[in-house]
Amino acid sequence: MSTLSRSVVVDRPGGHRLVQGPCPTPGPGEVRVRVEAAGICMSDRELYDGHRDAAYVRYPVVPGHEWSGTVEAVGEGVDPALAGRRTVAEGFRFCGACERCRYGETSLCTAGYDETGFTRSGAFADHVVVPARLLHPLPDEADPRAAALLEPAAVTAAAVRAGAPEPGERIAVLGAGTLGLLAVQLLAALSPTELTVIDPRSERASLALDFGASEARTPQEAEEVRGRYDLVVETAGAPSTAAEACLLARRGGRVVLTGMFTPGAVGIDPVHLSLSQLTVRSVFGASSAAWSYAVRAFTAGLLDPAPLITHEFPLERFGDAMALVGAGGPGTGKVLLRP
Structure with missing residues (x-):
């Protein structure tokens, strides 16, 4: 020693x-x-x-x-x-x-x-x-x-727990960085009927498909599926992604914001939020329960x-x-x- x-x-x-x-x-x-x-x-x-x-x-x-x-x-x-x-x-x-x-x-x-x-x-x-x-x-x-x-995985686990996904739902992950790709693995284990990843980088989209996503779209292609998803997990923290996540969610859908936003990020339209009756949650760090979730998934081989x-x-x-x-x-x- x-x-x-x-x-x-x-x-x-x-x-x-x-x-x-x-x-x-x-x-x-x-x-x-x-x-x-x-x-x-x-x-x-x-x-x-x-x-x-x-x-x-x-x-x-x-x-x-x-x-x-x-x-x-x-x-x-x-x-x-x-x-x-x-x-x-x-x-x-x-x-x-x-x-x-x-x-x-x-x-x-x-x-x-x-x-x-x-x-x-x-x-x-x-x-x-x-x-x-x-x-x-x-x-x-x-x-x-x-x-x-496992630290970023725990943050992702906190987002998944906040979003409360159910089997058979349509889910979108906005951003294919570390948090986004870890989210894909955790969400894929919950049997969504669709799991779409949205990111402008083709090499990250390819990795998302390997991790269990059912399709990958660029931000421009994602405009075609606005209002479609039961749950949207935002992980990018880009200036426009909080607002875009809310546009992707169906009426009555759920949005979880995980990215770290900087001053100047585009705000969420309160009129759209109200009329669409969205549930919006945010995540910063991870609770002990989220850590346990991530460690269990890792130990069970559901998260790599x-x-x-x-x-x-x-x-x-x-x-x-x-x-x-x-x-x-x-x-x-x-x-x-x-x-």
């Missing part, structure tokens, strides 16, 4: 360094996890570029909220049997005591925002320390690369994120990995750091 640990520290927007220091010691109720794989997403890019809302980041910080690893040490009061277990962990450091937490809506904790990789040291490191109560242990044979994507991974880098090449994320290259899918 190493006595030293490396980590990528972002001191300020646009500036990072690879540091080495003593291996972190877990405190009471905590575990130290040896990181095996950590995913980079657009939220990490926003953190690095300084575009993340100041209320949702605290510099200097070690990023990394999508990860998997193996428990290496446990703190006081933690079951010693966890040592050696492959695991993932929830990112939100919810209080567990407020009204929303006690109701089970841990992603709506009223104690204030606090998340691994944004306000607490994350997994772009050899080790990460987290509360043991946040762990979701995995089978020993679980692929650590694929498991690193591995085909989304296209690039892997060591910690020393964090800058190269970050430059690749968000560059828009057609051959770039999920980028991992492998400490």
